[in-house]
Amino acid sequence: MLAGIGLACRRGERLVFRGIDLELGAGELLLLRGANGSGKSTLLRLIAGLIPPSDGLLLWQGKAIGDAEAYRAELAYLGHADAIKPELSPSEDLRFWLEMRGLRQEDERIAVALARLGLEDLGRLPCRLLSQGQRRRVALTRIAVSGARLWLLDEPFNGLDETSVAAIVALIGEHRAAGGLVIMAAHGAPPVPASQEIDLSQAAVSSLEEIE
Amino acid sequence: MTYFVALLRRDLRLALRQGFDAALVIVFFVLAAILFPFAIGPDPRLLGPIAGGVVWVTAMLASLLSLERLFLADYQDGALDLLALAPEPLSAIVLAKVAAHWLTTGLPLIVATPLVGILLGAPAVSILPLLASLALGTPTLSLVGAIGAGLSLGARRGGVLIPLLVLPLYLPVLIFGAAAVEAGTSGASLYAPLAILGALLLAALPLAPLAAAAAVRNALR
Numbered sequence: 003m004l005a006g007i008g009l010a011c012r013r014g015e016r017l018v019f020r021g022i023d024l025e026l027g028a029g030e031l032l033l034l035r036g037a038n039g040s041g042k043s044t045l046l047r048l049i050a051g052l053i054p055p056s057d058g059l060l061l062w063q064g065k066a067i068g069d070a071e072a073y074r075a076e077l078a079y080l081g082h083a084d085a086i087k088p089e090l091s092p093s094e095d096l097r098f099w100l101e102m103r104g105l106r107q108e109d110e111r112i113a114v115a116l117a118r119l120g121l122e123d124l125g126r127l128p129c130r131l132l133s134q135g136q137r138r139r140v141a142l143t144r145i146a147v148s149g150a151r152l153w154l155l156d157e158p159f160n161g162l163d164e165t166s167v168a169a170i171v172a173l174i175g176e177h178r179a180a181g182g183l184v185i186m187a188a189h190g191a192p193p194v195p196a197s198q199e200i201d202l203s204q205a206a207v208s209s210l211e212e213i214e
Numbered sequence: 215m216t217y218f219v220a221l222l223r224r225d226l227r228l229a230l231r232q233g234f235d236a237a238l239v240i241v242f243f244v245l246a247a248i249l250f251p252f253a254i255g256p257d258p259r260l261l262g263p264i265a266g267g268v269v270w271v272t273a274m275l276a277s278l279l280s281l282e283r284l285f286l287a288d289y290q291d292g293a294l295d296l297l298a299l300a301p302e303p304l305s306a307i308v309l310a311k312v313a314a315h316w317l318t319t320g321l322p323l324i325v326a327t328p329l330v331g332i333l334l335g336a337p338a339v340s341i342l343p344l345l346a347s348l349a350l351g352t353p354t355l356s357l358v359g360a361i362g363a364g365l366s367l368g369a370r371r372g373g374v375l376i377p378l379l380v381l382p383l384y385l386p387v388l389i390f391g392a393a394a395v396e397a398g399t400s401g402a403s404l405y406a407p408l409a410i411l412g413a414l415l416l417a418a419l420p421l422a423p424l425a426a427a428a429a430v431r432n433a434l435r
Contacts, residue, residue, distance in 0.1 A: 050299060053435050075301035083292025089231040090224070101220035102300045128231075 009058035028181040036202030042187035078150035084141040088130030092140045115147045155186045225314030243276040247330045258335040265336030266395030280319045282373040284363040304427040320352030343398025347391040350411040357422035364429030
Protein backbone atom coordinates (compact mmCIF):
# COMPACT_ATOMS: atom_id res chain seq x y z
CA MET A 3 0.00 0.00 0.00
CA LEU A 4 2.85 2.33 0.92
CA ALA A 5 6.14 1.91 -0.84
CA GLY A 6 9.40 3.83 -0.88
CA ILE A 7 12.15 3.26 -3.41
CA GLY A 8 15.67 4.50 -2.84
CA LEU A 9 14.64 7.33 -0.55
CA ALA A 10 17.37 9.79 0.28
CA CYS A 11 17.44 12.98 2.26
CA ARG A 12 20.02 15.70 2.31
CA ARG A 13 19.93 18.55 4.77
CA GLY A 14 22.18 21.33 3.66
CA GLU A 15 25.54 19.74 3.02
CA ARG A 16 24.82 16.65 5.06
CA LEU A 17 23.39 13.47 3.63
CA VAL A 18 21.12 12.12 6.37
CA PHE A 19 20.28 8.79 4.76
CA ARG A 20 19.99 7.25 1.34
CA GLY A 21 18.88 4.12 -0.36
CA ILE A 22 15.95 3.48 1.97
CA ASP A 23 13.49 0.99 0.51
CA LEU A 24 10.27 0.13 2.22
CA GLU A 25 7.05 -1.63 1.43
CA LEU A 26 4.15 -1.75 3.81
CA GLY A 27 0.86 -3.59 3.43
CA ALA A 28 -2.37 -3.48 5.40
CA GLY A 29 -1.97 -4.21 9.10
CA GLU A 30 1.81 -3.86 9.10
CA LEU A 31 3.96 -1.92 11.50
CA LEU A 32 7.30 -0.55 10.41
CA LEU A 33 9.69 0.32 13.17
CA LEU A 34 12.38 2.94 12.51
CA ARG A 35 15.34 2.48 14.79
CA GLY A 36 18.61 4.24 15.16
CA ALA A 37 20.64 6.47 17.43
CA ASN A 38 19.71 10.08 18.12
CA GLY A 39 20.24 12.12 15.01
CA SER A 40 20.28 9.15 12.68
CA GLY A 41 17.31 10.54 10.77
CA LYS A 42 14.29 8.69 12.18
CA SER A 43 12.22 11.85 12.52
CA THR A 44 13.46 13.12 9.17
CA LEU A 45 12.34 9.92 7.47
CA LEU A 46 8.94 10.16 9.16
CA ARG A 47 8.53 13.77 8.01
CA LEU A 48 9.61 12.72 4.54
CA ILE A 49 6.99 9.97 4.48
CA ALA A 50 4.41 12.46 5.73
CA GLY A 51 5.27 14.69 2.77
CA LEU A 52 6.60 17.57 4.86
CA ILE A 53 10.10 17.11 3.44
CA PRO A 54 10.51 16.32 -0.24
CA PRO A 55 12.97 13.45 -0.81
CA SER A 56 16.28 14.50 -2.38
CA ASP A 57 16.16 11.28 -4.29
CA GLY A 58 13.86 8.30 -4.62
CA LEU A 59 10.15 7.86 -4.91
CA LEU A 60 7.32 7.45 -2.43
CA LEU A 61 4.21 5.62 -3.61
CA TRP A 62 0.79 5.32 -2.01
CA GLN A 63 -1.39 2.64 -3.58
CA GLY A 64 0.89 2.59 -6.58
CA LYS A 65 0.80 6.34 -7.24
CA ALA A 66 3.59 8.77 -6.49
CA ILE A 67 2.67 11.17 -3.74
CA GLY A 68 3.54 14.73 -4.48
CA ASP A 69 1.56 17.39 -2.73
CA ALA A 70 -1.40 15.03 -2.96
CA GLU A 71 -4.32 16.06 -0.79
CA ALA A 72 -5.79 12.58 -1.18
CA TYR A 73 -2.71 11.11 0.49
CA ARG A 74 -2.75 13.66 3.29
CA ALA A 75 -6.35 12.67 4.06
CA GLU A 76 -5.11 9.13 4.72
CA LEU A 77 -2.40 9.92 7.24
CA ALA A 78 -2.18 11.02 10.82
CA TYR A 79 1.13 12.38 12.10
CA LEU A 80 2.41 12.63 15.64
CA GLY A 81 5.61 14.65 15.80
CA HIS A 82 8.01 15.46 18.61
CA ALA A 83 5.79 18.34 19.60
CA ASP A 84 2.28 17.59 20.75
CA ALA A 85 0.67 20.43 18.76
CA ILE A 86 -1.63 21.19 21.67
CA LYS A 87 -2.81 24.70 22.42
CA PRO A 88 -2.43 25.56 26.11
CA GLU A 89 -5.52 27.78 25.91
CA LEU A 90 -7.85 25.09 24.59
CA SER A 91 -9.26 22.12 26.43
CA PRO A 92 -8.48 18.63 25.10
CA SER A 93 -12.02 18.24 23.74
CA GLU A 94 -11.87 21.60 21.95
CA ASP A 95 -8.48 20.77 20.50
CA LEU A 96 -9.61 17.35 19.28
CA ARG A 97 -12.83 18.69 17.82
CA PHE A 98 -10.86 21.31 15.89
CA TRP A 99 -8.50 18.77 14.32
CA LEU A 100 -11.41 16.54 13.39
CA GLU A 101 -13.12 19.48 11.69
CA MET A 102 -9.89 20.20 9.81
CA ARG A 103 -10.19 16.70 8.38
CA GLY A 104 -13.77 17.41 7.38
CA LEU A 105 -15.15 15.07 10.04
CA ARG A 106 -17.97 16.30 12.20
CA GLN A 107 -17.72 14.25 15.35
CA GLU A 108 -20.14 14.16 18.17
CA ASP A 109 -18.62 15.09 21.50
CA GLU A 110 -19.45 11.64 22.76
CA ARG A 111 -16.95 9.95 20.47
CA ILE A 112 -14.23 12.34 21.60
CA ALA A 113 -15.12 11.66 25.23
CA VAL A 114 -14.91 7.91 24.68
CA ALA A 115 -11.54 8.25 22.97
CA LEU A 116 -10.21 10.45 25.78
CA ALA A 117 -11.43 7.95 28.37
CA ARG A 118 -9.48 5.16 26.68
CA LEU A 119 -6.27 6.95 27.55
CA GLY A 120 -7.44 7.83 31.03
CA LEU A 121 -8.23 11.48 30.26
CA GLU A 122 -11.97 11.37 30.98
CA ASP A 123 -11.80 13.89 33.81
CA LEU A 124 -9.58 16.33 31.95
CA GLY A 125 -11.63 16.89 28.80
CA ARG A 126 -12.69 20.38 29.78
CA LEU A 127 -9.58 21.69 31.50
CA PRO A 128 -7.32 24.03 29.53
CA CYS A 129 -4.33 22.03 28.28
CA ARG A 130 -1.86 24.34 29.99
CA LEU A 131 -2.86 22.64 33.27
CA LEU A 132 -1.99 19.18 31.94
CA SER A 133 1.28 17.38 32.59
CA GLN A 134 3.60 16.49 29.74
CA GLY A 135 2.47 12.88 29.74
CA GLN A 136 -1.17 13.93 29.71
CA ARG A 137 -0.55 16.20 26.73
CA ARG A 138 1.14 13.35 24.90
CA ARG A 139 -1.93 11.26 25.54
CA VAL A 140 -4.20 13.99 24.17
CA ALA A 141 -2.02 14.08 21.05
CA LEU A 142 -2.28 10.30 20.72
CA THR A 143 -6.04 10.51 21.12
CA ARG A 144 -6.01 12.87 18.13
CA ILE A 145 -4.37 10.12 16.08
CA ALA A 146 -6.79 7.50 17.38
CA VAL A 147 -9.93 9.45 16.39
CA SER A 148 -8.50 10.72 13.10
CA GLY A 149 -9.83 7.78 11.09
CA ALA A 150 -6.60 7.87 9.07
CA ARG A 151 -5.27 4.65 7.61
CA LEU A 152 -1.58 5.45 7.98
CA TRP A 153 -0.27 6.45 11.39
CA LEU A 154 3.14 8.11 11.58
CA LEU A 155 4.29 8.15 15.19
CA ASP A 156 7.49 9.80 16.36
CA GLU A 157 8.46 8.36 19.75
CA PRO A 158 4.85 7.84 20.86
CA PHE A 159 5.80 6.32 24.21
CA ASN A 160 8.01 9.16 25.40
CA GLY A 161 7.17 10.29 28.90
CA LEU A 162 4.24 7.92 29.39
CA ASP A 163 3.49 5.70 32.38
CA GLU A 164 2.91 1.95 32.09
CA THR A 165 -0.88 2.14 32.04
CA SER A 166 -0.85 4.63 29.16
CA VAL A 167 1.73 2.61 27.23
CA ALA A 168 -0.49 -0.46 27.53
CA ALA A 169 -3.52 1.55 26.34
CA ILE A 170 -1.62 2.83 23.34
CA VAL A 171 -0.28 -0.61 22.49
CA ALA A 172 -3.91 -1.77 22.48
CA LEU A 173 -4.94 1.13 20.21
CA ILE A 174 -2.16 0.33 17.76
CA GLY A 175 -3.18 -3.34 17.82
CA GLU A 176 -6.79 -2.47 16.97
CA HIS A 177 -5.70 -0.10 14.23
CA ARG A 178 -3.58 -2.85 12.63
CA ALA A 179 -6.32 -5.44 13.03
CA ALA A 180 -8.60 -3.10 11.08
CA GLY A 181 -6.08 -3.01 8.25
CA GLY A 182 -4.28 0.18 9.30
CA LEU A 183 -0.61 0.89 8.75
CA VAL A 184 1.80 2.21 11.36
CA ILE A 185 5.26 3.64 10.97
CA MET A 186 6.89 4.34 14.29
CA ALA A 187 10.19 5.89 15.20
CA ALA A 188 11.59 4.73 18.51
CA HIS A 189 14.88 4.33 20.25
CA GLY A 190 15.22 1.29 22.47
CA ALA A 191 12.73 -1.54 22.23
CA PRO A 192 9.11 -0.38 21.98
CA PRO A 193 6.50 -2.70 23.53
CA VAL A 194 4.78 -3.46 20.24
CA PRO A 195 5.49 -6.28 17.78
CA ALA A 196 6.88 -4.88 14.54
CA SER A 197 6.42 -6.61 11.23
CA GLN A 198 9.37 -4.76 9.70
CA GLU A 199 12.34 -2.79 10.89
CA ILE A 200 14.70 -0.27 9.37
CA ASP A 201 17.86 0.58 11.25
CA LEU A 202 18.87 4.06 10.20
CA SER A 203 22.24 3.93 11.93
CA GLN A 204 23.36 1.68 9.11
CA ALA A 205 21.73 3.71 6.38
CA ALA A 206 23.15 6.96 7.65
CA VAL A 207 25.93 8.57 5.70
CA SER A 208 27.65 11.22 7.70
CA SER A 209 30.24 12.35 5.17
CA LEU A 210 29.64 14.74 2.31
CA GLU A 211 29.15 11.88 -0.10
CA GLU A 212 27.26 12.62 -3.27
CA ILE A 213 23.90 11.20 -4.16
CA GLU A 214 23.89 9.70 -7.61
CA MET B 215 -15.70 25.17 4.05
CA THR B 216 -15.90 23.37 7.39
CA TYR B 217 -12.15 23.57 7.85
CA PHE B 218 -12.03 27.29 7.00
CA VAL B 219 -14.67 28.14 9.59
CA ALA B 220 -13.14 25.73 12.11
CA LEU B 221 -9.69 27.31 11.82
CA LEU B 222 -11.11 30.84 11.90
CA ARG B 223 -13.09 30.03 15.02
CA ARG B 224 -10.13 28.37 16.72
CA ASP B 225 -7.80 31.30 16.02
CA LEU B 226 -10.39 33.80 17.24
CA ARG B 227 -10.96 31.75 20.36
CA LEU B 228 -7.22 31.60 21.00
CA ALA B 229 -6.91 35.37 20.53
CA LEU B 230 -9.78 35.91 22.94
CA ARG B 231 -8.28 33.64 25.59
CA GLN B 232 -4.85 35.21 25.24
CA GLY B 233 -6.59 38.49 26.00
CA PHE B 234 -3.82 40.98 26.45
CA ASP B 235 -1.85 39.82 23.44
CA ALA B 236 -4.66 40.87 21.14
CA ALA B 237 -5.34 44.09 23.03
CA LEU B 238 -1.66 45.00 22.76
CA VAL B 239 -2.11 46.10 19.15
CA ILE B 240 -4.77 48.63 20.05
CA VAL B 241 -2.86 49.84 23.09
CA PHE B 242 0.19 50.39 20.91
CA PHE B 243 -1.87 52.15 18.24
CA VAL B 244 -3.43 54.61 20.68
CA LEU B 245 -0.24 55.22 22.67
CA ALA B 246 1.90 55.78 19.57
CA ALA B 247 -0.64 58.24 18.16
CA ILE B 248 -0.83 60.09 21.46
CA LEU B 249 2.93 60.70 21.32
CA PHE B 250 2.52 63.09 18.40
CA PRO B 251 0.77 65.94 20.27
CA PHE B 252 3.52 65.71 22.88
CA ALA B 253 6.28 65.95 20.32
CA ILE B 254 4.75 68.42 17.88
CA GLY B 255 2.59 70.44 20.23
CA PRO B 256 -1.14 70.44 20.82
CA ASP B 257 -1.88 73.18 18.25
CA PRO B 258 -4.74 71.84 16.06
CA ARG B 259 -3.42 73.90 13.11
CA LEU B 260 -0.25 71.80 13.22
CA LEU B 261 -1.79 68.47 14.15
CA GLY B 262 -4.96 68.58 12.06
CA PRO B 263 -3.32 68.36 8.62
CA ILE B 264 -1.03 65.49 9.60
CA ALA B 265 -3.56 63.52 11.66
CA GLY B 266 -4.62 61.28 8.77
CA GLY B 267 -1.04 60.36 7.93
CA VAL B 268 -0.22 59.76 11.58
CA VAL B 269 -3.17 57.41 11.95
CA TRP B 270 -2.11 55.50 8.85
CA VAL B 271 1.52 55.15 9.91
CA THR B 272 0.72 54.10 13.48
CA ALA B 273 -1.97 51.66 12.32
CA MET B 274 0.54 50.13 9.93
CA LEU B 275 3.19 49.79 12.66
CA ALA B 276 0.63 48.28 15.04
CA SER B 277 -0.37 45.75 12.41
CA LEU B 278 3.31 44.98 11.80
CA LEU B 279 3.82 44.40 15.51
CA SER B 280 1.24 41.62 15.52
CA LEU B 281 2.50 39.76 12.46
CA GLU B 282 4.95 37.56 14.32
CA ARG B 283 2.00 36.02 16.14
CA LEU B 284 0.45 34.84 12.89
CA PHE B 285 2.36 31.56 12.49
CA LEU B 286 4.95 31.47 15.26
CA ALA B 287 2.95 29.78 18.02
CA ASP B 288 1.67 27.11 15.63
CA TYR B 289 5.19 26.65 14.30
CA GLN B 290 6.70 26.20 17.74
CA ASP B 291 4.12 23.80 19.15
CA GLY B 292 3.96 21.63 16.02
CA ALA B 293 0.43 22.60 15.02
CA LEU B 294 1.71 24.11 11.77
CA ASP B 295 2.97 20.64 10.74
CA LEU B 296 -0.53 19.31 11.18
CA LEU B 297 -2.10 22.26 9.35
CA ALA B 298 0.28 21.63 6.45
CA LEU B 299 -0.75 17.95 6.54
CA ALA B 300 -4.46 18.67 6.54
CA PRO B 301 -6.14 17.44 3.37
CA GLU B 302 -6.85 21.01 2.26
CA PRO B 303 -4.71 23.42 0.23
CA LEU B 304 -2.28 25.16 2.56
CA SER B 305 -3.00 28.50 0.86
CA ALA B 306 -6.65 28.27 1.94
CA ILE B 307 -5.52 27.44 5.47
CA VAL B 308 -3.20 30.47 5.39
CA LEU B 309 -6.11 32.60 4.18
CA ALA B 310 -8.20 31.49 7.16
CA LYS B 311 -5.38 32.43 9.52
CA VAL B 312 -5.00 35.80 7.80
CA ALA B 313 -8.73 36.40 8.12
CA ALA B 314 -8.51 35.70 11.85
CA HIS B 315 -5.49 37.99 12.08
CA TRP B 316 -7.35 40.82 10.39
CA LEU B 317 -10.40 40.34 12.60
CA THR B 318 -8.22 40.58 15.72
CA THR B 319 -5.96 43.43 14.56
CA GLY B 320 -7.23 45.30 11.48
CA LEU B 321 -10.82 45.50 12.56
CA PRO B 322 -10.10 46.73 16.12
CA LEU B 323 -7.73 49.32 14.60
CA ILE B 324 -10.55 50.64 12.44
CA VAL B 325 -12.88 50.74 15.43
CA ALA B 326 -10.32 52.72 17.44
CA THR B 327 -9.58 55.12 14.60
CA PRO B 328 -12.33 57.73 15.22
CA LEU B 329 -11.12 58.05 18.81
CA VAL B 330 -7.50 58.48 17.75
CA GLY B 331 -8.57 60.90 15.01
CA ILE B 332 -10.37 63.08 17.54
CA LEU B 333 -7.40 62.92 19.94
CA LEU B 334 -5.20 64.24 17.14
CA GLY B 335 -7.68 66.91 16.15
CA ALA B 336 -8.27 65.48 12.69
CA PRO B 337 -10.78 67.52 10.66
CA ALA B 338 -14.24 65.96 10.87
CA VAL B 339 -14.45 65.58 7.07
CA SER B 340 -11.35 63.40 7.06
CA ILE B 341 -12.66 60.73 9.46
CA LEU B 342 -14.89 58.96 6.95
CA PRO B 343 -12.23 58.77 4.17
CA LEU B 344 -9.80 57.56 6.83
CA LEU B 345 -12.14 54.75 7.85
CA ALA B 346 -12.85 53.82 4.23
CA SER B 347 -9.17 53.72 3.31
CA LEU B 348 -8.31 51.65 6.41
CA ALA B 349 -11.16 49.24 5.69
CA LEU B 350 -9.74 48.60 2.22
CA GLY B 351 -6.09 48.83 3.20
CA THR B 352 -5.71 46.84 6.43
CA PRO B 353 -6.79 43.49 4.90
CA THR B 354 -4.00 43.96 2.34
CA LEU B 355 -1.57 44.61 5.20
CA SER B 356 -2.55 41.32 6.87
CA LEU B 357 -2.33 39.42 3.57
CA VAL B 358 1.04 40.81 2.52
CA GLY B 359 2.31 40.54 6.08
CA ALA B 360 1.61 36.80 6.06
CA ILE B 361 4.34 36.40 3.43
CA GLY B 362 6.87 38.05 5.74
CA ALA B 363 5.61 36.07 8.74
CA GLY B 364 6.00 32.83 6.78
CA LEU B 365 9.47 33.71 5.52
CA SER B 366 10.70 34.65 8.99
CA LEU B 367 9.79 31.26 10.49
CA GLY B 368 12.83 29.36 11.61
CA ALA B 369 15.07 32.40 11.30
CA ARG B 370 16.80 33.62 14.41
CA ARG B 371 15.29 36.91 15.56
CA GLY B 372 12.51 36.38 13.04
CA GLY B 373 10.45 39.12 14.64
CA VAL B 374 13.03 41.70 13.65
CA LEU B 375 13.20 40.30 10.14
CA ILE B 376 9.50 40.75 9.42
CA PRO B 377 9.49 44.58 9.23
CA LEU B 378 12.48 44.51 6.88
CA LEU B 379 10.70 42.10 4.58
CA VAL B 380 7.27 43.59 4.76
CA LEU B 381 7.63 47.37 5.02
CA PRO B 382 8.65 47.90 1.36
CA LEU B 383 5.58 45.94 0.32
CA TYR B 384 3.42 48.06 2.62
CA LEU B 385 4.43 51.31 0.93
CA PRO B 386 1.83 51.29 -1.89
CA VAL B 387 -0.93 50.76 0.64
CA LEU B 388 0.38 53.61 2.77
CA ILE B 389 0.72 55.96 -0.18
CA PHE B 390 -2.80 55.46 -1.47
CA GLY B 391 -4.30 55.25 2.00
CA ALA B 392 -2.84 58.64 2.86
CA ALA B 393 -3.87 59.95 -0.58
CA ALA B 394 -7.48 58.99 0.12
CA VAL B 395 -7.43 60.90 3.40
CA GLU B 396 -5.82 63.89 1.70
CA ALA B 397 -8.44 63.83 -1.07
CA GLY B 398 -11.23 63.62 1.48
CA THR B 399 -9.91 66.54 3.48
CA SER B 400 -9.39 68.79 0.47
CA GLY B 401 -12.78 67.90 -0.99
CA ALA B 402 -11.36 66.11 -4.03
CA SER B 403 -12.79 62.85 -5.31
CA LEU B 404 -11.99 59.79 -3.20
CA TYR B 405 -12.61 57.44 -6.05
CA ALA B 406 -9.12 57.05 -7.50
CA PRO B 407 -7.14 56.28 -4.31
CA LEU B 408 -9.89 54.02 -2.95
CA ALA B 409 -10.11 52.18 -6.26
CA ILE B 410 -6.37 51.58 -6.20
CA LEU B 411 -6.55 50.34 -2.59
CA GLY B 412 -9.32 48.00 -3.68
CA ALA B 413 -7.22 46.80 -6.61
CA LEU B 414 -4.27 46.12 -4.30
CA LEU B 415 -6.56 44.11 -2.04
CA LEU B 416 -7.95 42.12 -4.95
CA ALA B 417 -4.44 41.35 -6.17
CA ALA B 418 -3.20 40.35 -2.71
CA LEU B 419 -6.22 38.17 -1.94
CA PRO B 420 -5.28 35.28 -4.25
CA LEU B 421 -1.53 35.88 -4.53
CA ALA B 422 -0.39 36.51 -0.96
CA PRO B 423 -1.80 33.24 0.47
CA LEU B 424 -0.02 31.29 -2.27
CA ALA B 425 3.30 32.97 -1.51
CA ALA B 426 2.82 32.66 2.26
CA ALA B 427 1.90 28.98 1.93
CA ALA B 428 5.08 28.35 -0.05
CA ALA B 429 7.10 30.18 2.61
CA VAL B 430 5.47 28.10 5.37
CA ARG B 431 6.11 24.82 3.53
CA ASN B 432 9.70 25.81 3.09
CA ALA B 433 10.04 26.55 6.82
CA LEU B 434 8.68 23.10 7.70
CA ARG B 435 11.22 21.19 5.62
